[in-house]
Amino acid sequence: MARDLEEYLRPGLDSTPFCPGCGHGILMNLILRAIDELKLSMDEMLFVSGIGCAAWIPSPHFNADTLHTLHGRAIAFATGAKLFNPKLNVMVISGDGDLTSIGGNHLIHAARRNIDLSVICANNMIYGMTGGQVASTSPLGAFTSTSMDGNIYRPFDLCKLVLGAGAPYVARYSVTQPLLLVSAIKKSLSIQGFTFIEVLSPCHTQFGRRNRYDSPADMLKALMESCISKEEAEYLTKEELKNKIITGEFNDGGS
Ligand SMILES: Cc1ncc(C[n+]2csc(CCOP(=O)(O)OP(=O)(O)O)c2C)c(N)n1
Numbered sequence: 001m002a003r004d005l006e007e008y009l010r011p012g013l014d015s016t017p018f019c020p021g022c023g024h025g026i027l028m029n030l031i032l033r034a035i036d037e038l039k040l041s042m043d044e045m046l047f048v049s050g051i052g053c054a055a056w057i058p059s060p061h062f063n064a065d066t067l068h069t070l071h072g073r074a075i076a077f078a079t080g081a082k083l084f085n086p087k088l089n090v091m092v093i094s095g096d097g098d099l100t101s102i103g104g105n106h107l108i109h110a111a112r113r114n115i116d117l118s119v120i121c122a123n124n125m126i127y128g129m130t131g132g133q134v135a136s137t138s139p140l141g142a143f144t145s146t147s148m149d150g151n152i153y154r155p156f157d158l159c160k161l162v163l164g165a166g167a168p169y170v171a172r173y174s175v176t177q178p179l180l181l182v183s184a185i186k187k188s189l190s191i192q193g194f195t196f197i198e199v200l201s202p203c204h205t206q207f208g209r210r211n212r213y214d215s216p217a218d219m220l221k222a223l224m225e226s227c228i229s230k231e232e233a234e235y236l237t238k239e240e241l242k243n244k245i246i247t248g249e250f251n252d253g254g255s
Pocket of ligand 1: 051052053054055071094095096097098099122124126127128129130135
């Protein structure tokens with residue numbers, strides 16, 4: 001049954017800035033669904049974002065306190081807010097460029113220190129807002145505005161990176177897996193400590209068009225087909241895993 005999430009949105013906003021085919025709007029909806037299902041009060045929440053398209057997910061849309069901060073510094077601001085008011089439920093929502101390139105140091109150290117933050121990284125594998133430059137998450141060979149002959153660098157595996165830094169809850173899902181994603185967001189909001197969810201979110205405007213996806217729907221379909229669960233992945237060879245994206249919970253908060 002459709003739920004009315006309007007009460008979670010700031011009054012007077014009737015559209016989002018996202019391009020056709022962008023996954024960030026789906027993610028916005030799923031975050032609000034998770035909050036609604038947990039019956040959390042928006043008055044006890046703070047949403048922090050950096051700079052980039054993904055940073056517009058909470059701000060100005062969410063009807064709560066939102067901090068739209070400097071590029072790469074969302075986790076640093078969020079840490080300060082949490083230390084000042086430990087009762088706040090602090091969620092960081094930002095892009096892969098923002099959180100893992102310029103902000104990469106804050107990410108690994110917040111994970112190492114196990115700061116009580118829920119971090120959601122909307123990974124579209126490119127710098128969307130600034131013109132489609134190559135990111136630390138762009139796949140090998142990807143065409144971007146700064147890798148016109150194909151990206152020559154290996155991408156980060158963000159979940160492995162954050163796991164290596166000691167985060168107690170780490171998961172990866174795509175916006176094409178909405179139910180799993182809502183359940184992961186609910187879990188991350190319920191766990192005390194540093195939680196990290198990498199969300200694959202397509203950017204047809206900057207990534208899809210340069211990488212030969214005919215339409216936003218085509219890109220969404222390809223994403224859906226490349227995602228496999230970590231349980232399925234166990235039975236595949238290295239060769240079969242090429243171009244697959246392994247999804248699931250990589251640390252479930254129990255350790
Ligand atoms: C100090 C600084 N350096 C660079 C920029 C330019 N800049 C703004 S957003 C961004 C990348 C955003 O990429 P990402 O976080 O992946 O978000 P997306 O737009 O793809 O959702 C960059 C390089 C900036 N605003 N400030």
